Amino acid sequence: MLEVTGLQKKYKEKTVFENVTLQMKPGEIVGLVGENGAGKSTLLELLATVMQPTLGEIELEGFSYTDGFKTIRRLIGYVPQDIAVWEEFTVEENMQFFEKLSWKKHTKEECRQLCVDMQLTQWKEEVRSLSGGMKRKLNLAISLLNDPVLLLLDEPTVGIDLKSKIEIGSYLHNLAKSDGKMIMYTSHDMDEITTLCDRVYSIGKDPFYMDLLTKNEIAVEQLK
Amino acid sequence: MRNIVSTRLMRSKKEWKSLLSWMLLPLIMTVVIMQSIESWQEETKVPVALVVEDETEMAGRLVEDIAATELFHIQFMNLDDALHKLEQHELDSVFVIRKGYEDNILSNRRNQLIVAFSSNRSFANQAVVETIASFAQQDAARSKAAFVIKHLFMEYGMEEEWHYDEIIDSSRDRQKSEALLQSSFSYYDKQNRANEQSIPLVKAWGVWTIFAIITTFFLFDWMLKENRPSMRQRWLFTEISFKKYALGSLLLLTAIIYAMDIITAIIFTSLFQEAFTIRVLFVLFVFRLTINLLAFLLASLYRQLFMYYTSGLAIALLLAVVGGAIIPLDGLARKWVWVEALSPVQSLLNGTIPILWLCALVVLLGVWFFKGGEKNA
């Protein structure tokens, strides 16, 4: 369970959003849409403990964020919008590096399988010689190493080819439906959102996404 | 710890070339600089030829005395060669210790003991003549004293107790122990001050510390590179936090770099006759720990590599100058003793432990490790 109540984020004078309240249940895939600068990344960063809110409460699996992040971080897999991998490492070394530092232990074969699940097969190749889409896949695979309860994905599939997108989508779907993970997902790709997500939050003042998604018969709720 | 070591090594393996060069640089630079100082000193010595015609003990001692003078580059050859080279201006002067040197001194005949040749380009000739003359003078004076003493003994009927050589030897020993040898040509010192001073004062360890501190700052730049803003989000979701990882890395790197320091100490022992004792190794270890902590903590303050490098460089130079690694601050330190105590460099050069530095840095390390453990920084 994820419960967010009355969340507000301000940068000095500028309020990104306020009074955001939402819930997520195990097994749910929830989309987050909105125009550029609406505050999608900001909301995910707050949920991921990367930033702290100016106001409001967040509770994950009964742990309040105000009581410290230590236990909460073990439950979270966060894929930042920017790619965060070692460029001079190979795919294998990246996976090994973060596996060694992770709570959850994996065999080398498991790490490799995780990459294959993300449609990334260049196991021995240096990251700096990979394409942008391949780096994104690795970015995703590393975040899954923790075996998180809550997965926060910030535009994870930007630049990823259609076939891989579909494969990754079905992997994530499986993760939610058979392992009961919660997945929050931002994307500008409406097809992806409508096929993958159980329901959607729209953030920002523009009713555009609201209208669009309602037309597509997707359960959508306006935040803020 | 095992996971920290293996992840650290994974990272370091990718940069082994630069790591190795930063670790070797202090040693290489010290050897190069010390050797060029040495050859420069050799070049600035006055080239002098000695033609030794007298083969007695006293003449031998005179030659030793002259050779021991750091100011001369002595070559031994026969008179013809020597004069030929003097004509070519390859020599500043030529001295001939003439046959019968000892006999003449012992019998108190003091003319023409040594003959000096110079050319019109002999710039140091006057000084050289005076120096060598002063050595001969000493021999003569000692012999004269011995001569007088011997006569006195004979006059008062205390025969055979003393011999010339014994008197001369004891006078020599006495002179050494009272360090009259140096003061006897202090007039020379003034003329060639810069020359003379540079000989013992540029110490191998002094040169080494400058480069060791500078390179240490470069060896710790991973603190910034591996915790750059884009990677920081990864470190939040690892069991081993960046701080633990960094601390483990600090220990591991200290061990590796210290091993290099030991190799350096061994090489310095054979090249520059520096001491190699447990004490030296211990002092070196404490110095290494101190500057590693310094670089580590400084790196934790910065986000931009350039700013970190710049301040590291500034700190390195400051510590080296204040600690007397470049120019010995004798005058300064006599006025303000605390100036030297401020730099761990001075501790290394004096073979003491920079306890103040070490304590302060360890406390700061503790503060760094325990402050804001919850935050993302």
Ligand SMILES: Nc1ncnc2c1ncn2[C@@H]1O[C@H](COP(=O)(O)OP(=O)(O)OP(=O)(O)O)[C@@H](O)[C@H]1O
């Ligand atoms: N450090 C900051 N200081 C001030 N304002 C900021 C800062 N970071 C983000 N913002 C503002 O917060 C708002 C939300 O940004 P955010 O990155 O969450 O948008 P987004 O919905 O993820 O946009 P995009 O679709 O482009 O990724 C933007 O208006 C942005 O200008």
Ligand SMILES: [Mg+2]
């Ligand atoms: Mg964003």
